[in-house]
Amino acid sequence: MARCEQCLQQFHQADACTWQHVEIEGQVYGREGTYAFGKRFEQAVNADKDRCDDCGVLAGSVHHFGCTLERCPRCGEALATCACDEVYPRYEEKKQA
Ligand SMILES: [Zn+2]
Ligand SMILES: [Zn+2]
Ligand SMILES: [Zn+2]
Numbered sequence: 001m002a003r004c005e006q007c008l009q010q011f012h013q014a015d016a017c018t019w020q021h022v023e024i025e026g027q028v029y030g031r032e033g034t035y036a037f038g039k040r041f042e043q044a045v046n047a048d049k050d051r052c053d054d055c056g057v058l059a060g061s062v063h064h065f066g067c068t069l070e071r072c073p074r075c076g077e078a079l080a081t082c083a084c085d086e087v088y089p090r091y092e093e094k095k096q097a
Helices: 039-044
Strands: 021-024 027-030 087-090
Antiparallel strands (some): 021 027, 021 087
């Protein structure tokens, strides 16, 4: 079974990835949750369990790195295969209000 290279949790066992940001060509973006992928994700979601069909996170949660259903926040294509260069996972603590 696949494992996320960043949070080191197994696909389909962890409810969400703990790495909530990604740096793309020098700019940091918040990663989009599963519903943000729109139709393509909805077709792939398991209707019974409401988890991502590929990486297994709960609906509405951030995908694991390596999931083919995560959308790139920069160009809108699938992050795993889009044309953006210099994509680096970023782990940032939530800032206190
Ligand atoms: Zn996923
Ligand atoms: Zn992960
Ligand atoms: Zn992209």
